[in-house]
Amino acid sequence: MLRVGVIGTGMIGQDHIRRLTSVLSGARVVAVTDVDTTLAAGVGAAVGAAVHPTGEDVIAACDAVLVCSWGPSHEQYVLAAIDAGKPVFCEKPLATTASACRRIVDAEVACGRRLVQVGFMRRFDDAYRKLRNEAGGGAIGAPLLMHCAHRNRDVPAYYRTEMAIVDTAVHEFDMVRWMFGEDIVAIRVLVPRSNRNGAGLQDPLLIILELANGIIVDVETSVNIRYGYDIRGEIVGENGTLTLGGPVAVDWRDRFQAAYDTELQEWIDALGVSGHPTGPSAWDGYAATAVCEAGVQSLRTGSRVEVALAERPSLFLS
């Protein structure tokens, strides 16, 4: 039985604790922490997990770690887990800057084995997996374009315009790299007329991604669209199109519930088999954050911005 520690017991931390405790097999939650100590105490007591004062204490008390705290704290905890030689599943983003992600990549390379997985759950969603199999199987000839929409009914009061890139569209940045096996080489962010539900946000955004092999992807983010949580995708190929299935949902928990289950079950199973995660890597986390940085620059300047990645270490080549 894998003894899991959870750092950050907010929305997704609680959702993952629920699935580890009542849905999945092979793991149990033994340690939790949160800077909100009252929250951590309640969540820990409900599942019989020890409540620790710091993330580092949680890492010491478990076999593998889930980092579900706010993005700016991810680097510290992921580095501490690598330092302790423990597998760590980090919710997106891996870290909030490309240079912080590079420090994580470098630490993993120095350690010599894969320990980090990033929470890009779309790779585990049945509809996305079907789309990828069909596109990769040549059903529509060579893919040329992809249209994506990422619509949230609403967002919390602390949500800022850049978060449509770094918090929301970051899922599409990872998804298209995985879908087509190509890096994103340039990004341009366009700012349409604003939705008045957005209380001052620039919403929606229209993001144009250029892939290394010439495929172009457009991503609409609308984060105050009221009618529901709607994730769309359509690949245009030489001989036809493929459309992503999936219902309009209430929110991300509802739409991706099964994908989160599969993501963490496969993580538990991979650790049981080899001790190493097989899902999205620290390199994938770095590549997505590099696109986010370029996207924020494009939002500010209105220009097309190229994405420059470092050379990929051999640890991440397979």
Ligand SMILES: NC(=O)c1ccc[n+]([C@@H]2O[C@H](COP(=O)([O-])OP(=O)(O)OC[C@H]3O[C@@H](n4cnc5c(N)ncnc54)[C@H](O)[C@@H]3O)[C@@H](O)[C@H]2O)c1
């Ligand atoms: N994969 C997905 O679809 C998905 C969905 C939601 C959230 N997320 C990611 O998960 C993370 C958490 O998001 P959330 O919606 O649960 O937010 P949240 O605010 O509900 O929960 C985060 C919790 O982390 C705690 N925290 C913050 N800094 C901490 C620190 N340094 N040490 C310990 N605890 C700390 C907060 O007190 C809070 O309880 C974010 O990185 C977010 O982007 C991913």
Ligand SMILES: O[C@H]1[C@H](O)[C@@H](O)[C@H](O)[C@@H](O)[C@H]1O
């Ligand atoms: O943190 C959430 C989460 O990542 C969701 O999957 C996404 O749809 C939201 O826009 C984002 O705010």
